[in-house]
Amino acid sequence: MPEKILTKDFDVKHLFKIDEYMKKGGYKTLTRVLKELKPEDVMSEVKAAHLRGRGGAGFPAGVKWGFVPKDVDKPKYLCVNADEGEPGTFKDRYIMTHNPHLLLEGIVMTCFAVGIHTAYIYIRGEYENMAVRLENAISEAEAKGFIGKNILKTGFDLNVTVHRGAGAYICGEETALLESLEGKRGNPRLKPPFPAAVGLFQNPTVINNVETLSNVPCIMEKGADWFVKQGLSEDGGTRLFGVSGKVKKPGVYELPVGTSLKELVYTYAGGIKSGKKLKAVIPGGMSSPILKPDEIDISMDCASLMKADSMLGSGAVIVLDEDVPIIDVLRKVTQFYSHESCGQCTPCRIGNSWINKIVKRIYRGEGKKEDLDKIEKLASNILGRTLCPLGDAAAMPILSIVKKFRKELESFIKG
Amino acid sequence: MSPEIKASTEKKIKELMSRYPKKQAAILPVLHLVQRELGYISEDGEKWVADLLGINPVKVREVVTFYSMLSRKPLGKYHIQICSNLTCSLMGAESLIDYVSEKLGIKPGETSEDGKFTLTTVECLGACDQAPSMMINTDYYGNMDKKKIDKILKELDK
Numbered sequence: 187m188p189e190k191i192l193t194k195d196f197d198v199k200h201l202f203k204i205d206e207y208m209k210k211g212g213y214k215t216l217t218r219v220l221k222e223l224k225p226e227d228v229m230s231e232v233k234a235a236h237l238r239g240r241g242g243a244g245f246p247a248g249v250k251w252g253f254v255p256k257d258v259d260k261p262k263y264l265c266v267n268a269d270e271g272e273p274g275t276f277k278d279r280y281i282m283t284h285n286p287h288l289l290l291e292g293i294v295m296t297c298f299a300v301g302i303h304t305a306y307i308y309i310r311g312e313y314e315n316m317a318v319r320l321e322n323a324i325s326e327a328e329a330k331g332f333i334g335k336n337i338l339k340t341g342f343d344l345n346v347t348v349h350r351g352a353g354a355y356i357c358g359e360e361t362a363l364l365e366s367l368e369g370k371r372g373n374p375r376l377k378p379p380f381p382a383a384v385g386l387f388q389n390p391t392v393i394n395n396v397e398t399l400s401n402v403p404c405i406m407e408k409g410a411d412w413f414v415k416q417g418l419s420e421d422g423g424t425r426l427f428g429v430s431g432k433v434k435k436p437g438v439y440e441l442p443v444g445t446s447l448k449e450l451v452y453t454y455a456g457g458i459k460s461g462k463k464l465k466a467v468i469p470g471g472m473s474s475p476i477l478k479p480d481e482i483d484i485s486m487d488c489a490s491l492m493k494a495d496s497m498l499g500s501g502a503v504i505v506l507d508e509d510v511p512i513i514d515v516l517r518k519v520t521q522f523y524s525h526e527s528c529g530q531c532t533p534c535r536i537g538n539s540w541i542n543k544i545v546k547r548i549y550r551g552e553g554k555k556e557d558l559d560k561i562e563k564l565a566s567n568i569l570g571r572t573l574c575p576l577g578d579a580a581a582m583p584i585l586s587i588v589k590k591f592r593k594e595l596e597s598f599i600k601g
Numbered sequence: 602m603s604p605e606i607k608a609s610t611e612k613k614i615k616e617l618m619s620r621y622p623k624k625q626a627a628i629l630p631v632l633h634l635v636q637r638e639l640g641y642i643s644e645d646g647e648k649w650v651a652d653l654l655g656i657n658p659v660k661v662r663e664v665v666t667f668y669s670m671l672s673r674k675p676l677g678k679y680h681i682q683i684c685s686n687l688t689c690s691l692m693g694a695e696s697l698i699d700y701v702s703e704k705l706g707i708k709p710g711e712t713s714e715d716g717k718f719t720l721t722t723v724e725c726l727g728a729c730d731q732a733p734s735m736m737i738n739t740d741y742y743g744n745m746d747k748k749k750i751d752k753i754l755k756e757l758d759k
Contacts (some may be wrong), residue, residue: 431691
């Protein structure tokens with residue numbers, strides 16, 4: 187088994203309690219970072235580690251931090267994206283349940299690097315129990331002097347607040363998250379300006395995913411070179427791949443960036459359930475274009491999946507077997523996006539609801555000959571024509587399913 | 602008429618508000634607390650929150666109608682939410698939704714007459730490794746099947 191970074195101590199009982207976490211060496215690196223390093227040392231180490239965002243877009247975290255203006259008079263904020271709404275994704279829940287202090291340690295280091303004194307953890311509303319666990323962990327860390335005023339007597343202050351969402355997929359999009367945190371409907375903002383310059387309450391803001399931030403402590407402990415070696419030169423470290431659907435062993439697998447998708451499905455997740463044949467794999471959450479069995483011999487990294495016209499996204503792998511009718515998949519995908527479109531941009535609001543209606547018609551056996559062309563046309567008209575990536579996130583999987591499974595879809599249309 | 606909010610909840614709400622540079626930012630946490638206490642967000646509840654945060658009531662309505670976890674109708678004592686997204690559906694969620702619906706005599710979106718159960722379908726709960734999954738109030742239940750549902754409902758019906 188390859189070396190684990192984030193999940194290595196997950197079998198320790200009560201790791202979520204600070205004493206157990208500290209027994210495993212937790213907060214040791216933070217102490218060294220705060221007492222011996224300068225903020226710019228942390229930023230350059232994380233940049234050199236090629237830590238890409240684990241939320242979906244895959245943007246290098248260190249570069250993102252670098253966009254925050256240095257000498258401004260305004261307060262700066264960190265928003266931790268714990269909204270985890272991409273269908274198929276459950277890895278951040280796993281981190282927050284088993285090891286909340288790892289995330290907190292990463293948060294403190296990140297805030298130190300960027301000069302931030304207020305952090306909000308925006309956690310999806312359904313994760314109530316995880317939110318409570320995080321709040322308890324914050325209290326423990328405050329009591330030990332790792333969070334709060336004058337941390338470890340270094341003069342560095344940081345407040346961390348857990349903020350619960352209330353059931354809206356769109357709030358995982360970073361500018362919708364900001365709107366939501368400000369107490370409004372989660373309607374994404376027009377970019378630019380980007381959050382690094384104009385973010386929460388109009389102030390410079392860093393937004394990072396839970397898994398991304400949880401990697402910072404080990405980068406600072408073992409160094410960027412070591413971290414890069416765990417993965418690929420432009421895409422360092424490991425990923426928490428969440429495998430679900432028709433596999434023998436669904437679950438979270440921490441593996442090096444660049445692990446083959448085939449190996450992930452067949453070796454780690456135990457292969458297809460009940461001896462069935464593989465039909466397709468959705469490799470990076472529902473938004474990622476679908477792959478057929480002859481396409482899964484592929485390295486799981488941002489660049490390779492982009493080359494295959496798909497994306498690594500949140501690393502959530504959904505496996506379909508030969509018994510799954512593709513119309514069912516299309517129905518679920520289109521149901522989801524028509525429900526979750528925030529309604530701000532017409533192509534996404536109307537387009538997704540029309541597509542869903544057409545798909546449901548086909549499902550009922552009332553499909554018309556021209557329906558597949560219509561779906562393709564509607565989806566193509568959403569692509570690139572919305573304020574935020576939700577439009578593309580809906581159009582891409584729909585187009586890939588219609589393209590790759592056209593014959594099967596046609597078989598549902600009689601007339 | 603102002604809703605009956607416990608003094609302890611009000612104290613908690615004040616503490617929450619101090620955590621943000623602008624009061625309005627506390628709206629979701631505050632609405633969660635109000636909903637927990639009153640069972641839903643009533644019109645009076647909306648006005649109360651608006652007063653508290655110093656905003657127009659329509660701003661509260663905008664938020665309440667946007668987020669699926671906030672309800673303008675009273676919810677049952679037990680709110681059963683079954684995931685109807687892709688992975689859970691692959692693993693049989695749709696037949697489970699029908700099963701629970703039939704058993705409780707309510708359709709998704711409805712509350713039983715005695716106010717005990719509300720049934721809703723929900724988008725991905727982030728528990729696909731335990732598909733089909735569902736939530737009852739704040740607790741997760743995974744790898745559901747009809748037998749497990751029978752047992753849970755029987756327990757709750759006591």
